[in-house]
Amino acid sequence: MSGGVNTALSIPVIAAALLIGAPALALEKAADVNVPAGGLGKAIQLLGRQSGASIGFRDSRLTRQRVKAVQGRLTPAQALGQMLEGTGLVARQVAAGTYLIESVPQPLARPAPVSRAPAPRAVTAPPEEEPAAEIVVTGTKRGVPLNVYPGGVQIVTGDALSLADGARGSDAISTKVASVVSTHLGPGRNKLFIRGIADSSFVGPTQATVGQYWGNSRITYSAPDPSLRLYDIGSIEVLEGPQGTLYGAGSLGGVVRVVPRAPDLGVSGGMIWAGAQAVQHGQPGSDGGVVVNLPLKDDRVALRALAFGSIEGGYIDDTGRNLKDINDVRTVGGRASLRFAPTADWTIDLSGVGQRISGADGQYAERGGNGLTRSSRIAQPYRNDYWLGDLVVRKQFGPVEMTSSFGYAGQHVFEQFEGAELANLVNLSLEPRPNAAPAAYLQTDRISMVTAETRLARRGPDGTGWVIGLSLLHNEARVNRLMDLGALSVVLTGVRNQVDEQTLYGETSIEPAERLILTFGGRLTHSRLSGDSEDVLRTLAFRIDPTADKARSETRLLPSAALAYRATDRLTLFARYQEGFRPGGIAVRQDFVQRFKGDRVATTEAGARYNARDFSLSLNASWSRWRDIQADLIDGFGFPTTANVGDGRVLSVGLSSRWQPVDGLSIDASLYLNDSHIASRNTARLIVAGVSSNLSADLAAINTERLPNVADATGRIGVSYVAPLSRSLDFQVNGFGRYVGKSTLGIGAILGQLQGDYLDTGLEFRVGTDRQAVTLSFTNLFDARGNRFALGSPFLVRERNQITPLQPRSVRLGFNLSF
Structure with missing residues (x-):
């Protein structure tokens, strides 16, 4: 990739794996590598170009970690091993020609609400501005870098969701992404809308205007938003629509x-x-x-x-x-x-x-008074399984x-209304x-x-x-x-x-x-x-x-x-x-x-x-x-x-x-x-x-x-x-x-x-x-x-x-x- 666009701060903490450099036809073969000492972000971009490997990390704070110079005829694994020596980081191979850089394994990290944290305290940032980690839009089904993605997209990393956010389900998404709105009949029977494409307040036989996916799987078609709780999440991507080419029917809004x-x-x-x-x-x-x-x-x-x-x-x-x-x-x-x-x-x-x-x-309540009261004659329970x-x-x-x-x-959705x-x-x-x-x-x-x-x-x-x-x-x-x-x-x-x-x-x-x-x-x-x-x-x-x-x-x-x-x-x-x-x-x-x-x-x-x-x-x-x-x-x-x-x-x-x-x-x-x-x-x-x-x-x-x-x-x-x-x-x-x-x-x-x-x-x-x-x-x-x-x-x-x-x-x- 040419230029190395800085994008780390457009999303505070990168939770998705980075894919830097184009996969080459001979991913595991040795290549001529010449990477100078410097910041990790710039180093892996250069190594990715030279070796054809895809290299990524989840924590954007590692961007400024200084690494050693590497030179010679090396495989990607050999080059990464030499580069990371003494840093407390390791490169784990997750697929052919694909490596994830992470700290030496520790117990599971907290899903705490982290903005962009300072660089590790033991490391002095280099005087030159290092390129930021590349953010990849995985919702494109082939991984397109954010800096060349031709459309509106918002990415929320899992580390930006606190446990209190996770308990709110889809309400946390609309709170963090201004283009997403929801009805509020009650959790488990709402509808989501993106970018002004909204059809109605009720959940009927019509297909939703927003395609909702859990990983690779579609979770709704003609059903309300199940408001799945957002605990232990890697990332959330909101692709503004329509998204008919890749996602088909029901993605009118995104x-x-x-x-x-x-x-x-x-x-x-x-x-x-x-x-x-x-x-x-x-x-x-x-x-x-x-x-x-x-x-x-x-x-x-x-x-x-x-x-x-x-x-x-x-x-x-x-x-x-x-x-x-x-x-x-x-x-x-x-x-x-x-x-x-x-x-x-x-x-x-x-x-x-x-x-x-x-x-x-x-x-619901009725307007007037303290705004928290109503008068009804029967209970109106609901359930969503x-x-x-x-x-x-x-x-x-x-x-x-x-x-x-x-x-x-x-x-299975059950609703009862006062009729x-x-x-x-x-x-x-x-x-x-x-x-x-x-x-x-x-x-x-x-x-x-x-x-x-x-x-x-x-x-x-x-x-x-x-x-x-x-x-x-x-x-x-x-x-x-x-x-x-x-x-x-x-x-x-x-x-x-x-x-x-x-x-x-x-x-x-x-x-x-x-x-x-x-x-x-x-x-x-x-x-x-x-x-x-x-x-x-x-x-x-x-x-x-x-x-x-x-x-x-x-x-x-x-x-x-x-x-x-x-x-x-x-x-x-x-x-x-x-x-x-x-x-x-x-x-x-x-x-x-x-x-x-x-x-x-x-x-x-x-x-x-x-x-x-x-x-x-x-x-x-x-x-x-x-x-x-x-x-x-x-x-x-x-x-x-x-x-x-x-x-x-x-x-x-x-x-x-x-x-x-x-x-x-x-x-x-x-x-x-x-x-x-x-x-x-x-x-x-x-x-x-x-x-x-x-x-x-x-x-x-x-x-x-x-x-x-x-x-x-x-x-x-x-x-x-x-x-x-x-x-x-x-x-x-x-x-x-x-x-x-x-x-x-x-x-x-x-x-x-x-x-x-x-x-x-x-x-x-x-x-x-x-x-x-x-x-x-x-x-x-x-x-x-x-x-x-x-x-x-x-x-x-x-x-x-x-x-x-x-x-x-x-x-x-x-x-x-x-x-």
């Missing part, structure tokens, strides 16, 4: 890829942790867990296992039932991963994940890597009857998904290379509904959707001129869609649209093109065009089933990325055209339904930066602006027989409304400081403030209520060593209420002003111990 830490073949150890939380105006909470890593056989087999649990204390009072703090949430789960590396170029990983989230009642099993096999064929993955994901009153249902009246008996609406979603993918990838120098792959997907989602009227239970029409996809995709990057990288790609997908009604006679369910149950097929070609130009070693300019799509399906409207068709997004984006050692800045703007938008709505009686609402457009601008004014102090800031409109509505498909006049009026009013849930402005500022207290004891403090601007609940007059416009804050202190630490964490420092989501029960949206407040001011005292 991709969130969480990479858990893999089993370590050479280290035995573990960690335990626990925390206790006090919530102002609410009940206390607690969390704890354990992680162990066990090498089982001769550096070839290792097991890594994790178990955890938490209780989030409630803070909503229900005056209607005279109950306090009703909305506590309990989470329990775990995962295990077995790694088998029979040779240097084979790796086999078998993993399993399981988690259960149980919410005792709805997370999630499990994932996957097998990933990797084989290195010289410079080409083959990856095959097989995954099965299942999700329409009995008199309203019997008389089909929207006028409230105060003396009517309360009703409960119960919905159960059962989703199962099988995925398989095989790909070949080659990473060339300076971001060149290619990837080609074949993927298969089978997803089946069942929705069953029931109205419980006390003495009478009414079974409502349910629906089953099934999607089978076969996909061939490919992407290549070339360098036609110095510093200019062109990327071209495409994805050809064939989808077969089928569905049926549940629990009622088919003749009744399909009486409005008799053809809705007919299987049908769609074939889509999604092209993509991009360029990245390195104007200087520090400045990269990029532009990109890419498309994404979602297949259609069938949905329930009142008590009948009708079809909705697929939608498609085309996005053009341009931006710039600047990286110096102590400062980084990225700016990008995107324009998206969205056709036949699928949206989940509510009908005139409050029942969720799905329809194509028309065509829209989204303009998004993002700015993010990081600055390190002095060693140990890091400041980051980001701002995202979104402007969206439904440019043309599809009234003919929306207003159908059997729909109330109220709903027709709502749908007719959506001509220029903005898309739901995504705020017009989102901004974040974060500060991190690290200082030594003694030779082995460190003090750390991390704080953030995140502003979420105004947005609407949904599309149409019923859901047009404003939400957002609040400030979220947090502060965490840590004192400890590499093996043990005590932490003190504060959230919502100003005890703000805000309104994260203007919905509790869809049946009560018309008559009650519902809000979802921030958790009140809270403090958590925790500890962790490595062994």
Whole structure:
């Protein structure tokens, strides 16, 4: 690679392995090596070029470690051995021609919130500015250096996630990445959105607009975000969308890829942790867990296992039932991963994940008073059970890597809402009857998904290379509904959707001129869609649209093109065009089933990325055209339904930066602006027989409304400081403030209520060593209420002003111990 762009401080701690230099055809052969003494970062860049090896490390503090000069005809292993002699570092071969530099094995390191820490105290930094470690975007499926990646991307390293962050699941991602937003119906039943591409507030049969991945495996399709707890994580990558070429359907807004830490073949150890939380105006909470890593056989087999649990204390009072703090949430789960590396170029990983989230009642309140009370007549519990099993096999064929993955994901979601009153249902009246008996609406979603993918990838120098792959997907989602009227239970029409996809995709990057990288790609997908009604006679369910149950097929070609130009070693300019799509399906409207068709997004984006050692800045703007938008709505009686609402457009601008004014102090800031409109509505498909006049009026009013849930402005500022207290004891403090601007609940007059416009804050202190630490964490420092989501029960949206407040001011005292 030419130039050696500085990128370490754009992401404070590198958790992903670095891949520096292009793999050569003869990776293990001796080469002429001539590397002068100096900093490790510059030395391994030069060695990578000369030997063709891929060399990386996880800890960016090693960048300035001084190493010895190396000269002669040497293999990469020999050169690294001489270079690192006397430094306390070792180079471990993790694949053919691929080495990981790390400290002499120690017990598992803490997952503490670390900003960019000072250089090791025993080392004096050289006077010249050393190049930073190269950050690699692994979500590209072939490893593209960040400095030539042509698109918006945010990377959160695992070391930047504290144990308190891990307990928050997906909320921690939206807190740290300004381009990611979420609904807030409750953990385990939310939807994530990226870059202004948002369809609705409800989780219906539509596919999510954000592709979520756990390592190599997809974890959702037409299901809510399971909010998997983020303990023991290597990195999180947010690739702004669409990402149709590499990830296909459901990546209209982008991709969130969480990479858990893999089993370590050479280290035995573990960690335990626990925390206790006090919530102002609410009940206390607690969390704890354990992680162990066990090498089982001769550096070839290792097991890594994790178990955890938490209780989030409630803070909503229900005056209607005279109950306090009703909305506590309990989470329990775990995962295990077995790694088998029979040779240097084979790796086999078998993993399993399981988690259960149980919410005792709805997370919402009603506007007025102290913002933490509501009046309801029944409890509204929910539950999300999630499990994932996957097998990933990797084989290195010289410079080409083959990856095959097989995954099965299942999700069982149960929800109960306070429904329409009995008199309203019997008389089909929207006028409230105060003396009517309360009703409960119960919905159960059962989703199962099988995925398989095989790909070949080659990473060339300076971001060149290619990837080609074949993927298969089978997803089946069942929705069953029931109205419980006390003495009478009414079974409502349910629906089953099934999607089978076969996909061939490919992407290549070339360098036609110095510093200019062109990327071209495409994805050809064939989808077969089928569905049926549940629990009622088919003749009744399909009486409005008799053809809705007919299987049908769609074939889509999604092209993509991009360029990245390195104007200087520090400045990269990029532009990109890419498309994404979602297949259609069938949905329930009142008590009948009708079809909705697929939608498609085309996005053009341009931006710039600047990286110096102590400062980084990225700016990008995107324009998206969205056709036949699928949206989940509510009908005139409050029942969720799905329809194509028309065509829209989204303009998004993002700015993010990081600055390190002095060693140990890091400041980051980001701002995202979104402007969206439904440019043309599809009234003919929306207003159908059997729909109330109220709903027709709502749908007719959506001509220029903005898309739901995504705020017009989102901004974040974060500060991190690290200082030594003694030779082995460190003090750390991390704080953030995140502003979420105004947005609407949904599309149409019923859901047009404003939400957002609040400030979220947090502060965490840590004192400890590499093996043990005590932490003190504060959230919502100003005890703000805000309104994260203007919905509790869809049946009560018309008559009650519902809000979802921030958790009140809270403090958590925790500890962790490595062994």
